[in-house]
Amino acid sequence: MDGGGEPQSAVVGVGEMLSATRESHGLSVADAAHALKLTQRQIEALECERFDLLPGAAFARGFLRNYARYLGIDPEPLLQALAQTDGVGAPELAPVCNAEGTMPASDGGLRPSALPIAVLAVLLLSAVVAGWYFDWFEQPRETAESAQVMETPVAPAALTPVPPAAHLAPVVIPDDAPADATALNPAAAPGSGAPAATGAAGMTGSAGMTGAPMAVAPPLVAEAPEAAAADAAPADAEPAAPPPQLVFRFTKESWVEVRDAAGEIIFARTNRAGTVQEVQGTPPFKLVVGNARSVTLEYGGKPVDLAPHTKISVARLTLE
Incomplete structure (x- = not known):
C-alpha cells in the first residue's frame, strides 16, 4: 500500500505551478484555452491534475507540453513527473500471441482472439491522432489580416512634354487693302473704330508712307520646349515607406x-x-x-x- 502512493505524490504541484504561472501573467482560463485551441474544461483538468478527464495518455502529455511552453515553463520536469502517475505514462505495446485451441462458433459477439488486435488498433490510432495534433499546433497560424504583405510603391506615370506652339507667320497687308483700324487692333472698342481709322489715315498721309505695306507684329513666342518639359515633369515621387x-x-x-x-x-x-x-x-x-x-x-x-x-x-x- 505504501509503494502505491508514491507515483501519485510525484506529480503533486504540476497543476498548482501551471495555475500560479498563468495567474501571474494575468491570463484567464479562457485566454489559455483560446491560445492553445483547447476547451476550458481541458485547461481546468490540467491545473487540477485530473488527467483521467483528458482523451488519453498521449493527449495528456501533449496538452501539458504545449501549456508549459505557452507559459514559458520548461516542460521536461513536468512530463517526467506526469510519467510517474498511473495511467498517464507512455503506453507499452506488447506483441500479440496467436490464440491456440479450437475456435468456438461465432455467436455474434467479439471473439477473444480479436480483442488484442482491437486494443492494438485503438492504441495505434490514438498515437496517429496525437502526432497529427502536435504537428498542427507547431505550424504558424495564418490570418486573413496578414500584415506581412509588403506595400509596393506605385511608380509615377511618365508625362509626355507638350510640343511648342508653331510660330505664326506675319501677315502683310497689300497696298490696295483698306486701312481698317479695327482689324489691325482687335482690342479696340467697337464704338471707337471710326476715329482710330481717321487718325491712322492722317498719320499715314503726313508721313508719306501711304503706299508702304504694313506688317502685323508677330505673336509672342511660346515657351521653350526644354523649359516646358522641365516644368511639366514632376519630381520623382518618393516611394512609400514600408511599415515598421x-x-x-x-x-x-x-x-x-x-x-x-x-x-x-x-x-x-x-x-x-x-x-x-x-x-x-x-x-x-x-x-x-x-x-x-x-x-x-x-x-x-x-x-x-x-x-x-x-x-x-x-x-x-x-x-x-
Whole structure:
C-alpha cells in the first residue's frame, strides 16, 4: 500500500505551478484555452491534475507540453513527473500471441482472439491522432489580416512634354487693302473704330508712307520646349515607406504572440532555437514573448530591451 502512493505524490504541484504561472501573467482560463485551441474544461483538468478527464495518455502529455511552453515553463520536469502517475505514462505495446485451441462458433459477439488486435488498433490510432495534433499546433497560424504583405510603391506615370506652339507667320497687308483700324487692333472698342481709322489715315498721309505695306507684329513666342518639359515633369515621387518591421531572433525555444492596432493576432507560434522571424503590420503592436531571456528583438531597425518588461520568463509590452 505504501509503494502505491508514491507515483501519485510525484506529480503533486504540476497543476498548482501551471495555475500560479498563468495567474501571474494575468491570463484567464479562457485566454489559455483560446491560445492553445483547447476547451476550458481541458485547461481546468490540467491545473487540477485530473488527467483521467483528458482523451488519453498521449493527449495528456501533449496538452501539458504545449501549456508549459505557452507559459514559458520548461516542460521536461513536468512530463517526467506526469510519467510517474498511473495511467498517464507512455503506453507499452506488447506483441500479440496467436490464440491456440479450437475456435468456438461465432455467436455474434467479439471473439477473444480479436480483442488484442482491437486494443492494438485503438492504441495505434490514438498515437496517429496525437502526432497529427502536435504537428498542427507547431505550424504558424495564418490570418486573413496578414500584415506581412509588403506595400509596393506605385511608380509615377511618365508625362509626355507638350510640343511648342508653331510660330505664326506675319501677315502683310497689300497696298490696295483698306486701312481698317479695327482689324489691325482687335482690342479696340467697337464704338471707337471710326476715329482710330481717321487718325491712322492722317498719320499715314503726313508721313508719306501711304503706299508702304504694313506688317502685323508677330505673336509672342511660346515657351521653350526644354523649359516646358522641365516644368511639366514632376519630381520623382518618393516611394512609400514600408511599415515598421519586428525581427525576433531566438537562442532557445520560445512562444511569441503579436497583435496589431486592430487587436488582431498577426503572429502566434512556438519558435525553435536558432530561427529568425520577421513580422510586419500596423502599429501599435502588443507583444507577449515567452522565455524572453532567450529572445532578441528589433523594431524598425533598432534593438528593443525586453528585460524591463519581463516578469518571471514572459515579457509583455506595447510598441508604438
